[in-house]
Amino acid sequence: MAKCENRIFKNIESTCETASTAGVEQTIYLFNRTELIPEFADEDNEPNVITNLSLVSPATGYTAKGWKNNMTAGFTRNVSDTSVDTWTDTLTLTGFEFSAEAARNFDNFGDVVAVVERKVSGKQKKSGDGIFIVLGLENGLYVSDDSWASGENNGARQITLSSLGDSGESCSYYVFMVKTGTPAAPDYAATKAALEALVE
Secondary structure (H helix, E strand, O other), X not given: OOOOOOOOOOOOOOOOOOOOOOOEEEEEEEEEHXXXXXXXXXXXXXXXXXXXXXXXXXXXEEEEEOXXXXXXXXXXXXXXXXXXXXXXXXXXXXXXXXXXXXXHHHHOOOOEEEEEEEOOOHHHHHHOOOOEEEEOXXXXXXXXXXXXXXXXXXXXXXXXXXXXXXXXXXXXXXXXOOEEOOOOXXXXXXXXXXXXXXXX
């Protein structure tokens, strides 16, 4: 979805009805990028909308469970004067586990796609549009920072995954939403169920 034109196409409504809440929900869905199969909506009208996610058999997805606001996600636009702008997606996780298996899992992080559920008000959540955002879909997220110090962060490990410096994404994020009904409309519950069906 490379941005090859500069134009605005809708009103911007920053009102009480569209106000966001800081943080993300306590479950993030993680997938190995090479095992994930996305299906897109109408490429002309909704090029950043994913309508279905499946996995190459026998792959599975995974979850990262957080607590309070100890997981964060975001993006930064890389503005270019000579080429198409790209975006660097980021995801920061806090690791409380210190088993041998947990260490191997954290040490091997790389080429990951994350589906993040934004914290929003009840009215927005019912619509399902823009609640689940997909980061790193095109080129994956890789470890850009990984640290642990016993006297910091309550002794937890901090890991940040980011787009690679020379492999940014062509859009800030993709939106995953399953539509149901007639006429078809974004369905929060159906979207959440579709994600839950992909993880261990």
